[in-house]
Amino acid sequence: MEKPGLPSGTRDFGPETMIQRKYILSIMQQVFESHGFGALETPALENLKTLQGKYGEEGDQLLFKVLNSGDFLSKADNQWLAEKNSKALAPSISDRGLRYDLTVPMARFVVMNRDKISFPFKRYQMQPVWRADRPQKGRYREFWQCDIDVVGANSIVSEAELIEMYQEVFAQLKLGVVIRINHRGILDAFVPMAGSLEAWQQFMIVIDKADKIGSDGVVKELNERGLCNTVAAWEFLEKTQELPTNEDKLAALRSFADGLNNQEFKERLVRGVFDISKILTLVESNQNVHLDVSLARGLSYYTGTVMEVVVDDGKVPADFKIGSIGGGGRYDNLTGMFGLKDVSGVGVSFGLDRIYDVLQAAALLPSAGTEKHESCLVCAMDEACLDYAYDLCNRLRKQGEKIELYPGTPKLKKQLEYANQRNFGSAIIIGDSEMEQKTYVMKNLVTGAQETRKFPQ
Amino acid sequence: MEKPGLPSGTRDFGPETMIQRKYILSIMQQVFESHGFGALETPALENLKTLQGKYGEEGDQLLFKVLNSGDFLSKADNQWLAEKNSKALAPSISDRGLRYDLTVPMARFVVMNRDKISFPFKRYQMQPVWRADRPQKGRYREFWQCDIDVVGANSIVSEAELIEMYQEVFAQLKLGVVIRINHRGILDAFVPMAGSLEAWQQFMIVIDKADKIGSDGVVKELNERGLCNTVAAWEFLEKTQELPTNEDKLAALRSFADGLNNQEFKERLVRGVFDISKILTLVESNQNVHLDVSLARGLSYYTGTVMEVVVDDGKVPADFKIGSIGGGGRYDNLTGMFGLKDVSGVGVSFGLDRIYDVLQAAALLPSAGTEKHESCLVCAMDEACLDYAYDLCNRLRKQGEKIELYPGTPKLKKQLEYANQRNFGSAIIIGDSEMEQKTYVMKNLVTGAQETRKFPQ
Numbered sequence: 001m002e003k004p005g006l007p008s009g010t011r012d013f014g015p016e017t018m019i020q021r022k023y024i025l026s027i028m029q030q031v032f033e034s035h036g037f038g039a040l041e042t043p044a045l046e047n048l049k050t051l052q053g054k055y056g057e058e059g060d061q062l063l064f065k066v067l068n069s070g071d072f073l074s075k076a077d078n079q080w081l082a083e084k085n086s087k088a089l090a091p092s093i094s095d096r097g098l099r100y101d102l103t104v105p106m107a108r109f110v111v112m113n114r115d116k117i118s119f120p121f122k123r124y125q126m127q128p129v130w131r132a133d134r135p136q137k138g139r140y141r142e143f144w145q146c147d148i149d150v151v152g153a154n155s156i157v158s159e160a161e162l163i164e165m166y167q168e169v170f171a172q173l174k175l176g177v178v179i180r181i182n183h184r185g186i187l188d189a190f191v192p193m194a195g196s197l198e199a200w201q202q203f204m205i206v207i208d209k210a211d212k213i214g215s216d217g218v219v220k221e222l223n224e225r226g227l228c229n230t231v232a233a234w235e236f237l238e239k240t241q242e243l244p245t246n247e248d249k250l251a252a253l254r255s256f257a258d259g260l261n262n263q264e265f266k267e268r269l270v271r272g273v274f275d276i277s278k279i280l281t282l283v284e285s286n287q288n289v290h291l292d293v294s295l296a297r298g299l300s301y302y303t304g305t306v307m308e309v310v311v312d313d314g315k316v317p318a319d320f321k322i323g324s325i326g327g328g329g330r331y332d333n334l335t336g337m338f339g340l341k342d343v344s345g346v347g348v349s350f351g352l353d354r355i356y357d358v359l360q361a362a363a364l365l366p367s368a369g370t371e372k373h374e375s376c377l378v379c380a381m382d383e384a385c386l387d388y389a390y391d392l393c394n395r396l397r398k399q400g401e402k403i404e405l406y407p408g409t410p411k412l413k414k415q416l417e418y419a420n421q422r423n424f425g426s427a428i429i430i431g432d433s434e435m436e437q438k439t440y441v442m443k444n445l446v447t448g449a450q451e452t453r454k455f456p457q
Numbered sequence: 458m459e460k461p462g463l464p465s466g467t468r469d470f471g472p473e474t475m476i477q478r479k480y481i482l483s484i485m486q487q488v489f490e491s492h493g494f495g496a497l498e499t500p501a502l503e504n505l506k507t508l509q510g511k512y513g514e515e516g517d518q519l520l521f522k523v524l525n526s527g528d529f530l531s532k533a534d535n536q537w538l539a540e541k542n543s544k545a546l547a548p549s550i551s552d553r554g555l556r557y558d559l560t561v562p563m564a565r566f567v568v569m570n571r572d573k574i575s576f577p578f579k580r581y582q583m584q585p586v587w588r589a590d591r592p593q594k595g596r597y598r599e600f601w602q603c604d605i606d607v608v609g610a611n612s613i614v615s616e617a618e619l620i621e622m623y624q625e626v627f628a629q630l631k632l633g634v635v636i637r638i639n640h641r642g643i644l645d646a647f648v649p650m651a652g653s654l655e656a657w658q659q660f661m662i663v664i665d666k667a668d669k670i671g672s673d674g675v676v677k678e679l680n681e682r683g684l685c686n687t688v689a690a691w692e693f694l695e696k697t698q699e700l701p702t703n704e705d706k707l708a709a710l711r712s713f714a715d716g717l718n719n720q721e722f723k724e725r726l727v728r729g730v731f732d733i734s735k736i737l738t739l740v741e742s743n744q745n746v747h748l749d750v751s752l753a754r755g756l757s758y759y760t761g762t763v764m765e766v767v768v769d770d771g772k773v774p775a776d777f778k779i780g781s782i783g784g785g786g787r788y789d790n791l792t793g794m795f796g797l798k799d800v801s802g803v804g805v806s807f808g809l810d811r812i813y814d815v816l817q818a819a820a821l822l823p824s825a826g827t828e829k830h831e832s833c834l835v836c837a838m839d840e841a842c843l844d845y846a847y848d849l850c851n852r853l854r855k856q857g858e859k860i861e862l863y864p865g866t867p868k869l870k871k872q873l874e875y876a877n878q879r880n881f882g883s884a885i886i887i888g889d890s891e892m893e894q895k896t897y898v899m900k901n902l903v904t905g906a907q908e909t910r911k912f913p914q
Contacts, residue, residue, distance in 0.1 A: 003569075003795075003796070004504075004507055004565045004568055004569060004795045005504060005507075005569070006500065006503075006504070006569075007500065007502045007503065007504055007552075007553050010500035010502050011500065012497070012498070012499050012500070012566050012569075012570075013496075013497065013498040013499075014495075014497060014566070014570065014573075014574075015495025015496055015497060015580065016495075018495065018496035018497065018498060019495075019496070021498075022496070034854065034859070035854075035861065036832065036859075036861035038471075038472025038473075038475065038476075039470075039472055039475035039476070039479070040469070040470065040471060040472060040475065041469070041470040041475060041478075042469050042470075043463065043464065043467035043468065043469070043599045044501060044555075044585065044587070044599060045464045045467050045521075045587070045598070045599055046463075046464065047461075047462060047463070047464055050461055050462075061526075061527075062526075064502075064523050064524075064526075065523070065524040066521050066522070066523055066524070066555070067521075067522040067523070067524050067547065067550075067551055069518075069519075069521075069589040070518075070543070071543045071544075072543050072547075073541040073542070073543040073546065074541065074543070076541065081538050081539075081541070082538075082539075084530040084531065084533065084538070085530070086527070086528045086529050086530040086531070087528075089530065090524065090529075093524075094524055095464075096464050098501075098523070108461045109469050109471070111461055112460075112461060112462070112463075112469075113469075113471065116471075118875055118878035118879050119875075120863075120864055120865070120875075122861075123472065128501065130501070130502070132526040141502070142500045142501060142502055150864055153863075153864040153865045154865065155843065155864045155865040155866070157843055157847050157862060157864050157865075158864040160847065161847075161862070161864070164851070281844070282844065282847050284848075284851055338460075338461045339460070375493065386612065386614055387738070387739065390614050390617065390618075390739050391739075391741075394621070394741055397491065397492075402491070402493075404492065404493035404579075405614060405618070406577075407577055407607055407610040407612045407614050407615040407618070408577070408610045408611065408612040408614075409612070418575055418576075418577075421575035422575050
């Protein structure tokens with residue numbers, strides 16, 4: 001018989017890991033709900049036409065597609081079958097796919113329920129998503145996202161509130177983080193310099209890789225792609241980014257705006273600078289909120305603020321590298337993809353799996369099953385004692401005791417080994433004498449102290 | 458643009474429904490954990506070889522298969538492509554599928570982690586499962602199961618405990634239920650009468666439908682299938698089932714056992730009667746635990762006790778029909794399918810979606826958003842007030858108030874409409890005078906009473 005296994009990039013979460021994951025999720029849920037966000041859950045299965053075309057070409061390729069049920073080949077295109085053309089054949093044999101993120105399903109939900117929702121719609125959603133990516137450290141094919149969004153309002157108080165919610169969650173998790181923010185209006189200012197929207201978009205793709213390829217790498221790639229005009233833009237961004245404070249950076253951007261001739265892009269830049277400045281004022285303690293003028297965030301649907309969270313904590317070993325553990329931004333037309341225009345929204349995501357990995361590396365997770373706990377294991381010496389033990393368990397549980405019955409009567413040694421492995425703090429052993437005397441003996445498994453008590457009536 | 462929709466048989470759960478679903482889930486979780494069960498989560502994606510062959514031929518057909526990534530046709534069999542043979546082609550283009558239940562993934566987990574687990578392994582698991590079934594009322598393609606199992610112990614105290622956990626959960630949900638139990642040993646007693654194991658299995662399939670086709674239907678179908686010998690068995694079961702009490706039924710089965718010549722099946726029957734009798738004794742209040750001698754439960758892996766939960770509550774409208782809302786039983790060889798023999802276990806499942814539907818029909822769910830709650834909405838008259846309002850919100854939230862800021866400054870009427878739709882109990886309106894006087898006015902939206910307070914320092 002073949003040994004059973006898991007699909008690559010997926011994981012089981014056993015009881016000890018689940019305690020730790022629930023610890024993280026419950027902190028998030030409490031912060032989300034205290035700010036008035038309500039839960040949403042959408043199905044794992046979505047129609048592929050809902051998902052496709054929303055995440056760029058690369059995203060489309062990473063969608064998990066579900067084979068149609070029954071005789072799926074009956075509707076398949078003969079030509080593509082004969083040519084073995086997988087890409088062309090897929091649409092005729094697969095109508096549904098697995099959710100790729102929580103944002104597009106949320107937009108679909110908003111559009112489908114536009115008449116029932118009270119806007120601004122504040123929702124949180126904590127569910128797994130699936131991507132047919134190459135699995136590697138910190139990257140899984142089935143992983144969780146935890147999203148919060150405010151849909152149908154355009155005030156930047158929402159940005160400020162989301163940033164404070166990031167701060168609240170990570171403060172409760174005791175993890176030091178930096179929240180990088182930027183604004184598309186600031187990046188848009190370089191469209192005139194790039195010469196065309198297309199050239200600017202390429203510029204964005206290149207600077208998005210700065211963390212990986214370094215500044216020299218950026219300059220090299222910009223020249224290679226023939227984006228020579230934008231090298232100066234990158235140099236300006238880099239120089240601005242080196243300024244010590246957010247205020248210095250904002251001042252440099254304001255000077256830059258003064259020198260811009262293109263009125264449209266000048267206005268966008270001024271708006272971006274104003275928004276960022278306002279957000280930094282609203283957020284009560286903004287020491288860990290850093291303006292990062294080169295932060296682009298890949299997703300094309302952002303139109304205003306963009307942000308991401310990175311770890312900044314001495315408790316995390318220096319050699320532990322992981323990308324951003326959260327991110328998001330404002331989108332002015334997310335529901336437009338489903339025909340509902342002019343709905344502005346802003347949202348951020350928490351990457352549960354990466355947060356878990358970081359907390360584990362920093363030893364910030366609650367100890368999982370390594371300490372004795374307050375539960376008591378009831379052990380019976382033989383079948384006759386088991387009935388008495390069962391009854392005792394029920395009575396003690398009703399009195400509020402945390403109590404478990406060992407389900408069987410193997411040798412006492414085996415039962416006590418189990419008590420030890422599961423870290424029970426105490427044990428009750430039921431033999432003939434306890435039954436005769438209508439008592440039970442509770443043994444503290446840490447101190448060894450014993451106490452004889454009467455069977456509860 | 459096409460209107461977005463959901464795949465047939467799937468659902469969104471908006472914030473109000475989620476409050477109700479979480480209400481049910483949190484009761485279950487609390488009961489499970491108080492009995493020492495730990496959480497397990499397994500991935501939605503499983504290798505198809507893990508799933509296939511575990512649920513019978515019908516189950517195999519209901520598995521959702523996921524198309525391999527990339528050029529999936531490159532490994533496809535040319536003959537099956539040419540013949541458009543979907544069934545034969547599928548294995549060469551799909552390696553993974555969606556979880557069909559929580560039992561098989563749990564068995565896989567136990568086998569893969571046998572060296573790390575402390576047995577008896579007590580786990581609960583609450584996750585969605587997927588079946589490509591025809592959607593209808595109370596039957597979905599994506600639905601939740603909530604399972605609890607004790608793996609690696611064979612004492613029937615576990616059966617008794619699981620039954621009491623059913624009772625605890627439904628008592629907390631205020632839903633009256635009947636728990637039907639039976640034992641495979643009792644049903645096995647009719648193998649000699651049927652003449653062969655095969656005939657007996659057909660007999661099981663027919664009597665499993667008794668609820669739907671009635672007693673006459675059972676007799677008719679038994680005769681049609683040439684199972685004439687088993688008609689007497691059915692008549693005995695039916696007559697026994699009509700006896701008023703569990704004790705009467707057990708007595709009838711004991712007499713029946715006395716008349717059996719086949720020693721092997723006689724022993725199995727005696728064991729079944731003994732187990733059921735013992736379970737009924739252990740369960741503290743067994744008024745709603747009914748021996749149902751014809752209860753078969755479809756799944757073939759059960760080897761001992763079987764049980765199911767049906768609704769029995771006057772609060773549920775008489776015309777509301779739904780099948781069982783839970784069920785389970787003992788299996789002596791579940792992990793045998795993955796090569797780990799002699800691991801006995803017992804488990805039961807709660808059907809979250811059906812339980813939700815029943816509770817809704819019986820008006821037993823917490824009212825979702827129809828009553829004013831204690832939260833307060835802060836409304837700002839204009840942009841200048843919004844900063845003050847944002848600061849106020851933060852300060853009041855720190856004092857423990859449930860408070861939300863309206864993210865924007867539309868007309869006050871619109872903001873108060875939102876407060877009304879979302880059932881806020883009170884509102885704070887910030888205008889110029891409040892800012893000048895460093896105060897705020899809290900208005901009770903139920904009574905209309907207003908109170909002026911100082912801005913918190």
